[in-house]
Amino acid sequence: MLKVKNSLGNSIQGFKPLREGFVGVYICGPTVYGHSHIGHAKSYVSFDVIVRYLTHLGNRVRYVQNITDVGHLTDDADEGEDKVIKKARETGLEPMEVAETYTNSYFDDMDALNVQRPDITPKASGHIPEQIDMVSKLLDNGHAYEVNGNVYYDVSSFPDYGKLSGRNIDDLVDGFRVEKRSEKKNPADFALWKRAEKGHLMKWNSPWGVGFPGWHLECSAMALKYLGPTLDIHGGGLENMFPHHDDEIAQSEGVTGEPFAKYWLHNNMVTVEGRKMGKSLGNFITLKDAFAGEPPLDKKVRPMVLRYFILNSHYRSPLDFSAHAIESAEKGLNRIEEAYSNICERLQISRNSTGEEGGVPETVNEMVDNLKIDFYAAMDDDFNTASALGGLNKFTRNVNKLLSQGGELNLSVLQPIETVYRELGENVLGILRDAGTRKQNRGATIEEELIRTIVETREELRAARQFDLADNLRDKLEDLGIALKDGADGTEWERAN
RNA sequence: GGCGGCAUAGCCAAGUGGUAAGGCAGCGGUCUGCAAAACCGUUAUUCACCGGUUCGAAUCCGGUUGCCGCCUCCA
Missing domain, CATH: 1.10.730 (Isoleucyl-tRNA Synthetase; Domain 1)
Known part of the structure; x- marks a missing residue:
């Protein structure tokens, strides 16, 4: 019997999908504004194995993982800039070029790590109508309010707000910085739709004017569209439990009135030499750097x-x-x-x-x-x-x-x-x-034939007890990345990775 | 300040009531011309510290210390 640690309720529970034999999985995917790092690797390798195991047990798994290419701000305050747009500004590219570049980069890295592709990889920018629809419904049923073209979720309208991370609204308010000129009724309210200022890239028409969706909304909209009102498993990084996942719950359950996910799985963080990995700390390791053996690594990481x-x-x-x-x-x-x-x-x-x-x-x-x-x-x-x-x-x-x-x-x-x-x-x-x-001995390329010839020549030298010459050949091959192993049945060679 | 988590050998890391998995490194040995690999043996009477519960605790409870995450963007 498979048991899982459910973050919702913080307990170990027996796993039972809503429909026997079918498992709907939604995992928070990357925001594509930069190359993936070793933290992404931990997250997606972990969930890859979870999906593989569920499949191995005989379940039909539908694995949905979003690509966030719009709405994720560098800062939750009003002056926060969209991460993808910021990168576009810095590089002189179209925002969609930035998103495409780093989406491809992400999948290249995941392929290298033998991470299987999700069954559906929906993009936030491709699901604007679905997101607008959710905002409308939340306005209609009193979970949201509009101010000057911005729409905010009213957390006070959702009594369970914070149930996943174990927070209550009163505790939260103390932790929030005092925002100047805030339009929000409550500092804990979060944006569902944001008004686009003049010159803003990536904006869409909506019933509230020209704007763009808030960060958390895409996950709710796309999960609902592809997996229905209740997911079996929603997974993601621990750092996103609050506010991202709690906000997803508030939005989704605010619309459907049904539980958003049965099991919440959170994977923990990567530290580098005991310290949190962060861009500002200068210990950020991208997968491409790790694979190439850039510092702090002293050799390529396979x-x-x-x-x-x-x-x-x-x-x-x-x-x-x-x-x-x-x-x-x-x-x-x-x-x-x-x-x-x-x-x-x-x-x-x-x-x-x-x-x-x-x-x-x-x-x-x-x-x-x-x-x-x-x-x-x-x-x-x-x-x-x-x-x-x-x-x-x-x-x-x-x-x-x-x-x-x-x-x-x-x-x-x-x-x-x-x-x-x-x-x-x-x-x-x-x-x-x-x-x-790993064992390349049987290959038919010229390079491999040459290696074979050298190895055989060395065998003859060894048989003639010319060990200096034989060891010399072994050292030379070693320098070229070819490792020799003398065994009872002759010499084997393989590439040292 | 609020919420949550962690502390197991030189290093990494499982183990959540029944007497310490596994990997790396180390040590001794087998094999080898030598090396590498592989194999065999060995390496924590003890799980941050102090109390408590229990026949029995790394595992449960209380306290202390240290570290980390979230509450602002992050997988």
Whole structure:
């Protein structure tokens, strides 16, 4: 039985979708005004695995993730500027060019991380009529009021306001700065529609004049459109619990009168060497920089390593990023990849040979069964990927033990191991995508033939006990990023990533 | 000031009442011409600190200290 930590009510609950076998998931997507950073990676890798696991359990999942390209201001005060427009002003591009550029950038990075694309990726700017419609309904039923072309949500009209983050309006007011010349009835009221000043880019006609939608509104409108009045799961970053998610609830429930989401899942933040990551703190790490090995990294971070690193902690725990931590993740992942690719390689050989078919030895059955028991128990416990990886590591130790015993392993031993790696390691966790291509020995490119020739020549030198020359070749290849491993069955090579 | 969370070995990190997963690093060994990888063994009598509840607590309760997030934009 899958259990999840529901932020709404702050408790662990059994997971039961509204319709058996169908799960509607809405995850807050990025605001596309810059390249994605390692915080995005944590969020979207975590939710990717959640969606993969729900699918693995046999559910039909509809995964909706918005792209916010309008309305997200740099500041909630009246003088705040739209983030996308600000970037457009700075770069001399059309706002939609900015949005397109960083939407593409986002998906490039997510593809690299083996994050599956959502089923629907609606854009805020493409859903203006839906948003206007929601504002009209909120005005009609008394949850909103208009002042000078601005429309605000009246939080006092929604008794449950703040129920997700556990706040009440009176507490909030103390925390709000005193806004000068505010048109709001209550400082906690938030904008649904904003009047566009002269020269404002990205504006639309509405019943209240020319303007643009408020930040939180797009999520409510698009979730309603594609998933109906009540979502099974709404996910997002912890930092958005208030006000963004509480505002979404107020808007959506204000319109539909039905619960907005059954389960709220919040993923925790990334810190860098113990400190919050922020642009103003100068410790901001984009994914492109991480993949390229820019400081503070001293080497390229393989996307799969970042993915493994993220999944090695719980999505609800903060994750501390450092070059050192990445290094140990890389070595840990290498071990699993190595074992998996060895199994795949042996399987290939075994399929091509006509060796006798033995039964599956008890030890192999036991290994696989134990992994499954550990893995499903971990994942059922609020998607505990760290614990699931613990099981996969234990399994890998047993696989290596089997491999290092030497001797032939027939199909009936190799196949169940390969299958469970593929189903759990790749299909659910998505960390083994690169493993199949690690062993490049069988390639047919000229480069690979050349490497093969060098390796064979070195073998002859070793046989002739010319170790100085042989070691020299190994060092040279190492400098070129080719690692050699001398084993009992000859020398293997692979690219050091 | 208000709300929420965290504190587990040298490092990262699971574990929320039954006697400390896993990874990295370290140490000893097997293998190797050497190296790398892999394998075997080993590494927290103890979970920030002080009290309490319990047959039993890292896990529950109270307090102390430290750190973090949100309340202003952030995944």
